Amino acid sequence: MSSRLYPLAVGNFAIGTGMFVTAGLLPPIAADLEISLPAAGQLMTVFALAYALLSPLLAALTARLSRKRLLLLAMGVFVLGNALTALAPTYPLVLATRVIAAAGAAMFTPTASGVANALTAPERRGRALALVMGGLSVSSAIGVPLGTLLGAASGWRATLWLVTGLGVIGFAWVAAVVPEARIPVSGRLRERFTPLADRRVLAVLATQLLMFGAGFTAYTYIGSLFDLPLPAVLWAWGVGGIVGNQLGGRLTDAYGPRRMILIGLAASTVFMALIPVANLALPVALVWAFLWGALGWLVAPAQQFRTVAVVPDNVPIGLGLLSSAQYLGLFVAGLAGGAALDWYGRAGVIVLATALGLVALVFTLATYRDVAIPSKESVAA
Numbered sequence: 001m002s003s004r005l006y007p008l009a010v011g012n013f014a015i016g017t018g019m020f021v022t023a024g025l026l027p028p029i030a031a032d033l034e035i036s037l038p039a040a041g042q043l044m045t046v047f048a049l050a051y052a053l054l055s056p057l058l059a060a061l062t063a064r065l066s067r068k069r070l071l072l073l074a075m076g077v078f079v080l081g082n083a084l085t086a087l088a089p090t091y092p093l094v095l096a097t098r099v100i101a102a103a104g105a106a107m108f109t110p111t112a113s114g115v116a117n118a119l120t121a122p123e124r125r126g127r128a129l130a131l132v133m134g135g136l137s138v139s140s141a142i143g144v145p146l147g148t149l150l151g152a153a154s155g156w157r158a159t160l161w162l163v164t165g166l167g168v169i170g171f172a173w174v175a176a177v178v179p180e181a182r183i184p185v186s187g188r189l190r191e192r193f194t195p196l197a198d199r200r201v202l203a204v205l206a207t208q209l210l211m212f213g214a215g216f217t218a219y220t221y222i223g224s225l226f227d228l229p230l231p232a233v234l235w236a237w238g239v240g241g242i243v244g245n246q247l248g249g250r251l252t253d254a255y256g257p258r259r260m261i262l263i264g265l266a267a268s269t270v271f272m273a274l275i276p277v278a279n280l281a282l283p284v285a286l287v288w289a290f291l292w293g294a295l296g297w298l299v300a301p302a303q304q305f306r307t308v309a310v311v312p313d314n315v316p317i318g319l320g321l322l323s324s325a326q327y328l329g330l331f332v333a334g335l336a337g338g339a340a341l342d343w344y345g346r347a348g349v350i351v352l353a354t355a356l357g358l359v360a361l362v363f364t365l366a367t368y369r370d371v372a373i374p375s376k377e378s379v380a381a
Helices: 002-024 026-033 037-061 067-087 091-118 122-154 156-177 199-220 230-255 257-273 282-296 299-310 315-367 376-380
Strands: none
Touching (some): 002 026, 002 037, 026 091, 037 315, 091 122, 091 315, 122 299, 199 315, 230 299, 257 282
16 A cells, blocks of 8 residues: 555655745745745745635546546646746746646645545555655655755755655656546536535534644744744654654544544644743753644544545545645635734734634534544445
8 A cells, every 4th residue: 555655645745845845935035036025925825825726626627537647737737836936037927836836736635635545445544644645744844944954055946946856756656656546526616515515524624724724823933933943843843743644644543533633633722822831942842843743733634534434425525625725724824823923923823823723623522523434435436
């Protein structure tokens, strides 16, 4: 199983690096394009919004493609978008190229999760989804720090060429290793939103939006929340994310998604409230960041597992909507966190992130309903 899924994880690693590394490149981007730091920060916001809006539309337009061909198309578009970003001479063109890169990501990540789900037996599905989505958490621990260092040494465009190269590797590996997967997909745009009539689906999506809105309100502006060396803190968070994502898959298989989601939401909310304590000393901050990343990322494979259970007959559509909700959460975090920072300073960001985490936890406690776990045949045949 792992040998067929590693290329999908590498593709997500490239996507995660390409999106999140811009947060560490704001000064050189702003200087090169002669714009303000807040304007440079909109590169991530535009990427997140484009991903959220394009995901269902592109899924409908590409429904007749085989899943492997779609994975290759998606990674090709992502590579093209990042290459164009590295070449774009002006700020408007850079923003436009981020939309192209987001379009590739919006096609790749949900499809990769759907393929992983279809190729895996139910008792190993949590681990399979954790492996594929682990590319995103690994990117925060390895890709983003390396990309930030490269950008500081050789310019931000060199980092975008690195991301382009990672995408090429993902493309070639998918082409060589990933088999075709039988996943029924509808080509009608209206049917992309049919699951939204199910309250259980809405509950999953709302949890995803609130969870990522809370976590990335703090993460996006973490440089304004700490007086300590930021690269070390981000590295510890990324390493924790890798551990939490992998443990989350195994624990989801063992204990079910409900426990992992509630534990992860509760713990990450507490850790966001403890940011002032973490800022007292670097050793404290490193332990805090590792635990925040680990406990927060417990939720990712469990949420995907929960989505599969709720919409077993529409797995690709369900996972696409889940990704859209996730990136809408990132978009909300960027706007709301920025406003909180401008109006109330770092305390405003911490309070807002913690409040959103509490809302996510209470909402999930009130709306979570266990459903039967679908068999492999029901989602892959």
